[in-house]
Amino acid sequence: MLTRDDYLYFADRALDGMTGIVAALGDERANRKPGANSPYALLTHCLGVVEAWAGGLVAGRPVDRDRAAEFTATGPIEPLLERARKVRAAFHADVHAARPEAPLNRRPPADFDGPDRELSQGAALLHVYEELAQHHGQMEILRDQILASETGPPQRLRAGIGAKWRDVEPDVLPSWVADMDLGVAPPILDRIHRILARQDLGYPFRPDDPVVAAFEGRMRDRYGWAPRAGRTKVLSDLLQILQIVIELTTRPGDGVALHVPAYPPFLASIRRAGRVVVPIQVPADVGRAKLLVLVNPQNPTGRVLTAEELSEFAMAAEEHDLVVLADEIHADLTYAPHRHIPFASLPGMATRTVTATSATKTFNIAGLRCAIAHIGPDALVQRLDALPIDYFGTPDILGRAATVAAWTEAGQWHRDLMVRLRANRDRVAAWAAERGLAHRIPEATYLSWIDFAGTRIADDPAGHILRDGRVRLSPGTEFGGDCGTFARINFATTPETLEEILAGVERALERR
Ligand SMILES: Cc1ncc(COP(=O)(O)O)c(C=O)c1O
Structure with a gap:
């Protein structure tokens, strides 16, 4: 039947497979947790299993083990690999000394979910193999997730x-x-995988739109701004929102004020609509425009406008009675101590501002189209509702699901x-x-x-x-x-x- 060498051959494949993965990942990656566990923690756990079961229950050595702490263990990998070498050597000696049909030298822990009879030494070693093989498979998946999440070049x-x-x-x-x-957040991939696994690609049933709730909740929690109920439209992208707002607020030949340098498709889109780009140097420049497009944070400069700067634009918008399209797509990419302030949250600006955003930049899902337009001005809502809604289409279920996962689960x-x-x-x-x-x-x-x-x-x-x-x-x-x-x-x-x-x-x- 099974020889000790056969047993060790397969057990080593799993154990060595795991130490190899941890060694290849290195200190930082081996401690990453794409899900509940890091590779470092899983190897720590497996060494604990080998020591407790082969060393403790089979060989009869006293073992001091904190099983729960194994799953949260972190640290540099070299001491762990050194420990793995020692545990492996002791494991080999214990397997060679074991008597497969003899009873255990110690009792399994009370919470061990095994058969309703005394375990033999051979059965305990089989359980060690079960654990090693299972966690080896799990660790291969972790490794792939970690590498895929960063796969660069x-x-x-x-x-x-x-x-x-x-x-x-x-x-x-x-x-x-x-x-x-830098990959995509696992909760987003998860949602999409689940939809695909169900082959659930038909017309969605959506009595309440979870995208709207996710957007409203995020604005409240992160930025202390409460979007107005019923004013959030789910569209497909910011360029589309720009064109809709241009259509609703300006005529051909009118000026659209925008900080320059600007996101190139915006410049092209304004011109394609027959409008004129009015570059903003100072807030007073907006007086020459019918619409103010305030991109904050800015692309390409990476500037985040301060409360004072935003207030000046608010005063200018008030003075010239302008609608403001606030493109805040980069808001979640603001570095502390800088702070993003939604333009619509400034005093008096809620009724002037269309806030446009999406999860696509921060969560790296620009190929999935789903964007938000929160429409503050009453007149714009009326004008928009007067247009045939079918014009705009609707974003698909994958873009919507990804956006909800991004805004609610990928913190x-x-x-x-x-x-x-x-x-x-x-x-x-x-x-x-x-x-x-x-x-x-x-x-x-x-x-x-x-x-x-x-x-x-x-x-x-x-x-x-x-x-x-x-x-x-x-x-x-x-x-x-x-x-x-x-x-x-x-x-x-x-x-x-x-x-x-x-x-x-x-x-x-x-x-x-
Ligand atoms: C300022 C700004 N607005 C909007 C977008 C994206 O727009 P869209 O949703 O049309 O892809 C980008 C993309 O980089 C951007 O930098």
Whole structure:
């Protein structure tokens, strides 16, 4: 029958498989918890099982074990791997000394869910194998989740259909489109997987819209702003909301005030509608426009407008009787101590403001279309309701489900994300400072807006960096205004890829 060597061969495969995964993941990743457990904790638990069952119950050594603490254990991996080597050696000795049919030398713990009879030593060793094999499988899944959540550059992203990684040559690193290389929060993936597993892709039944409740709850909890009941429309994207608001508040030829540099599709969309972009330098500039589009936090500069700055815009909107489209899509990407203040929460602004946002930037789901327009002005609601609603279409169930999961279940992922983004932001800032590049550290967003004026590539920074550094940044010229010496870096990637991006920029700076 089964020999001790056969047994150890398979038990070792599981145990060594786990130590191999922990070693390959390294200190930081092995301590990450995509779900309830980290790989570090699972290995700690398995070592506890081997020591308690093979060492304690089979061999009869006294074992001091805190089973619950195993699942929350954290720490550097080297001492854990060292312990694993010792436990493995003792395990081998215990298995060789075991007498499979003899009774145990100690009793199993009271809460052990086993058969209604005395266990033999062989049965206890079978249970050890059961635990090792089960947790090995679990750890393989954890490893895949951890790696997938950060998969930066290589295969996964290049193999995908996303523009950021697809619309570049194979040897070019993309740092342009504002998508992140940092994966998607497990609760979002979970919801989508569950819908797909049920093949639940028919017309949805939605007596109460959970997207609306998720938006209203989030605004209240995070920003202390209570959206007005019944005023939240669920649409598909912010460009669509911009066009709707342009249609409802302006006529062809009218001015639309906007901070420049601006998100390039907004500039193009305003012009396509036959309206005129009025670049805002000071709040008084909005007087020349019929609509104020206030993007806060700003893209590409990463500025977060202060309470004082917002109040000046509120006064200007009041004075010129303007509707304000507040694009707050980057709000959840604000770094402390900066604070996002919803424009609609300013005194008197609730009835002037259309607040537009979505989960797509913060939660890296821009391919899933679902956006919110909260319509403050009564007149706009009436005008909107007078339009045929079928014009606008509705976002699909995956976009809606992802948005709800993002806003209600992905808090931990979001907090972890901000830690990672902040480190990258600071790295870019330190790098820019070392090279004497003008750069104002972003107060929000994962975008760095860098001025290459005075360098050898100032005539076309993004062009030189693409040709000589094999890195694709967004050229400053796309953002309007006089920004030819600027380029925008997207630093939402792994630290390793960020270093490669900066190295590419350096190559271009030195080449010229
Ligand atoms: C300021 C701003 N608004 C809106 C968007 C996204 O708009 P949409 O929902 O149309 O994709 C972005 C994307 O980067 C942005 O930076």
